[in-house]
Amino acid sequence: MDHFLLDIQNGIARLTINRPDRLNALTEAMMDDLLALCRQIExxxxxxxxxxxxxGRAFCAGGDIDAWADHTPDGFARHWLRDGHQALDALARLRQPVIAVLNGHALGGGLELAACADLRIAEAHIRIGQPEPALGIIPGWSGTQxxxxxxxxxxxxxxxxxxxxFDAVEAERLGLVDQVVEQGQGLAAATELAETLRYRGPIATELVKMLINAAExxxxxxxxxxxxxxxxxxxxELQTGLAAFKARKKADFWK
Structure with a gap:
């Protein structure tokens, strides 16, 4: 998993997209890795x-055009879109709260990735958008859902x-991001926010996230x-049922 870095310390899992030479543009292999990493974090x-x-200087520039441009229509739908959905769904549905730090532009698939987070912190210099239709394609990783x-x-x-x-200030006004900080301060702001979860019940937090997701x-x-x-x-009742199963008897739940 050369294009992601995962570090877990003091209760905080820091997941970094690590392809700065391509502005962290996503490939099919990276989506497979993201899915596996979400299962590991879960x-x-x-x-x-x-x-x-x-x-580097981007959060995520979206899907790497070179990675999908040569797909047949069936292959594009079957692999690029469906596999991408599986990875982003896994991120959005993690039991843990997710904070996205937009330390650079979040465009196309990068915005769809950021949308999976529970909260987004944007550094002041970034821009957010969905340029896909300019290429004749749709925002296909739940970018319209x-x-x-x-x-x-x-x-x-x-x-x-x-x-x-949108720039960061307008994105905050529209609710695309929740907080704007100066360039280079995103991780510090996210870490400070993450620390507040030490004083909130972990099971209650997990359940609340699930219920909000369901409502949404x-x-x-x-x-x-x-x-x-x-x-x-x-x-x-579960222990009664398991004990009866192991003893090859019918469970009597009314004793």
């Missing part, structure tokens, strides 16, 4: 919050239909089944 008991950022749910349809219309790019239309079916499954697993 299972990491010592990771309570995630900070996502980019190495999750972005609309999180930022509003009219803001997405301005970016995706008319090519409007993110993974509603899974959220409800996970919450119900957690509640069922806490009941003595």
């Amino acid at each position: 299972r990491a008991e010592d990771a309570h919050v995630v900070i996502l950022t980019g190495e 999750r972005t609309v749910r999180r930022f509003g349809a009219q803001t997405v219309r301005r970016m995706a239909l008319f090519g409007t790019q 239309g993110e993974e509603r079916e899974r959220v409800f089944e996970v919450l119900a499954g957690r509640a069922a697993a806490m009941q003595p």
Whole structure:
């Protein structure tokens, strides 16, 4: 996973896109790596919050055109778009809160990546936009779905239909980002914010994130089944049922 760096310390998982020579543009292999890393972070008991950022002068310039331009239409839909959705869905649905530090421009797939975070901190010099239709393609990693749910349809219309790019101040006004800091101060601001989670119940925080996601239309079916499954697993009935299964008997739940 040469194009991502993962470091977990003091409860904070710092995930860095590490392809600065290409402005952290994403390839299919990188999306596979992102999916695997999200599974690793999800299972990491010592990771309570995630900070996502980019190495160098960009957060993420989107999908690498050279990585998808030669796909057949079927291959583009089957691999580039569907596999990309799986990776970004995994990021958006992490049990941990995710803070994206936009230390450089977030364009196209970079904005779709940032939209997966629970909170976005932008450095003052960055720009945000969706340039895909200028290439004759759509914002295909939930760039017309999750972005609309999180930022509003009219803001997405301005970016995706008319090519409007926003600076950090305007992005904050529109709700694309939650906080603007000076250039170079994004990681410090995110770390300070992450530290506040030390004083908030981890299980409650996880449950609240899941419920907000469900209310927003993110993974509603899974959220409800996970919450119900957690509640069922806490009941003595589970141990009664397992003991009966091991003894090859019918469980009597009414004793």
